[in-house]
Amino acid sequence: MAANLHISISAETLTSFGSLNFSNSLLTSSIVTVLMVSFFVLVRMSMGKQKNGLLHPLQNLSEFIIEGFYGMVQGVTGDHKKTRFFMPFFTSFFLFILFNNWFGLLPGVGTIGFKEKVxxxxxxxxxxxxxxxxxxxxxxxxxxxxxxxxxxxxxxxxxxxxxxxxxxxxKSVFVPYLRAGTADINTTLALGLFSQIMAQVIGIKYLGLSYFKKFFNFKDPIMGFVGILELVSEFSKVLSYTFRLFGNIFAGEVLLIVMSALIPLVVPMPFYGLEIFVGVIQALVFSLLSIVFFNIATIGHDEH
Amino acid sequence: MDIQLPQIIFQLVNFGVVFGAIVYLLYKPTQKILDERAKRVADTLKEVEKIEEEKEKIQSLKTKTKREADKEAALILERAQKSANVKKQELVEKTKETLQAEMKKAEAAWKEEKKQLVAESKKQIAEAVVEVSSLVLGEKINAKTDEKLIAKGIDQVLQNI
Structure with missing residues (x-):
């Protein structure tokens, strides 16, 4: 039974376009992106329409999402202006990560593929x-x-x-067509880089060039050393984002594969429930941490 | 774990597409609707506050007017009462005067009538006495003396009445 296990830490390449190795995780992310954009188009079209004097359910859903997220972000920033600016980032991170996490749990993802000679x-x-x-x-x-x-x-x-x-x-190895987008380190690294680059952009937008005082402060040796630590921490945040999300989702996939291989009936079910929960939590952790770092970037180092 | 720059860029583009879709298809329109609704609610609340203020103003004006009206009514009533009292007094006085005059008139009339009656009675009684006496005494007593006696007798009779 264990011989049938297929676990690969890196995403498998399906085809190549020049220097781009189009992996199964890229395919999954692209599908998720298309589905999400289609859904948002439907939501946009439903806005302003009424059904029996009531708002369209999709509009209700969008209002529920936006209001819920607004409360969360407002709780972090405490400033409506900042909240309005950060909201699209929070919403995008959360929904993109959440749907990529959950897509990996769908039947067929990771199990339908082809054999490739090695x-x-x-x-x-x-x-x-x-x-x-x-x-x-x-x-x-x-x-x-x-x-x-x-x-x-x-x-x-x-x-x-x-x-x-x-x-x-x-011998040949099994290559699945689909793999959860967030179970690929390239995806999580891309998201981590985006989040950290945006934190720097937001910092400069709010504080101007004085934002860099945080890293390059030569008032006294202690502050200079703190600046170096801050600079290193900016890079380590990218690593932390990347490996936290990748590790959690990949570990969840491995757990499900192993449990399904050991006892395929009933036993994997609680683990699926757990992975649904982990998917939400990881999406929330990534988005909230991003907003926290964005917010910190808007506060001058002297105000800390 | 192989990190490939083209894959990272591809995923960044994917995320960018989702970000753009969220901003322009979900966040901005929904936020606009929510803002409009919040503005409408705020406007309605302001209007309610305004109406409430207006109501309070009207209520206070009503109370003030009522108080003034009550005051005026009380004043009018008091004035009317005073005037009525004066009139009453005047009427009473007038009535008393009229009554007294009437009484005096009646008394005078009564006295006159009494006098007349007495005189008439005296005459009738005198005639009756004369007639009776003439019948009793016959012609012994002359007319002059008889008259004195008769008058005396009549006075006594009248005193006894």
Whole structure:
């Protein structure tokens, strides 16, 4: 059963367009993007329409989302002007991450795909390397002319290694068509970079060039050192965003794959529920942290 | 884990598309509707406040007018009462005077009538007495003396009446 497990830490390439390796996670993200944009178009079209004297349900939903998020962001900023500016970022981060997380839980995602021959791929090379080590040792032992039994054993090992290499060359790996967008480090890195770059842009917008005082402060050595720490923390935030989201979602996928492989019936269900919850929490954590960092960027270092 | 710049850029574009769609299709129109609604509610509340103020003003004006009217009514009533009292007094006085005059008139008339009656009675009684006496005494007593006696007798009779 365990032999059927397919776990790959990086997204699998489906096809290539020049330097862009179009992976299954890019395909999933693109589908999610198209679905989201289509949904928003429907929402926009429903606005102002009434059904039996009542607002259209999609308008109600959009108002519910916007009002709910507004309250959350307002709780962080405490300033309506800032809240209005940050709202689209919060909404976009939350919904994009949430739907990418949840899309990975749909039936067929990660399970429907094709078999790809791994000839010449790193899997086969690794297998060859693992087995070629004892062969080399045995060949060395041949040179010093040891006992015939050992030669025989060495020959046997060599044969086994050759067989293994032949088998590996014929082997193929399963490549799913779809993989959760957020289970690819490129997606989470892109989001983390966007969030951190926007934090710098917002900081400059609100504080002007004095924003950089936070990093380059030469009033005294302590402040200078604090500035260096701040600068490093800006980069570490990108890493923190990237690996938190990727780690949580990828770990969730692995958990589901393992549970489904061990006991396919009923047992994975609670874990699916858990992953739905984790999807929401991770989307919320990413969006709220972004807004917190945006808000911090708007406050001068002296005000801290 | 292979980090590839083209994939990162592709995902940034994907996110940018979602961001744009959210801004122009979801956030701005919804926020506009919510702002309009909030403005309408605020306007209505302001209007209600205004109406409430107007109502209070009218109420105070009503109370003031009522108070003034009550005051005026009380004044008129008092004045009317005073005037009525004066009139009453005057009437009473006038009535008393008229009554007294009437009484005096009646008394005078009564006295006159009494006098007449007395005189008439005296005459009738005198005639009756004369007639009776003439019948009793015959012709012995002359007329002059008889008259004195008769008058005396009549006075006594009258005193006894």
């Amino acid at each position: 000839e010449g791929t790193e899997h086969a090379v690794l297998l060859q390397q693992e087995i070629s080590v004892p062969v080399a040792e045995v060949q060395a032992s041949e040179k010093i002319d040891e006992a015939a039994v050992e030669t025989v054993e060495a020959n046997e090992v060599e044969e086994t290694a050759n067989e293994a290499v032949e088998t590996t060359e014929e």
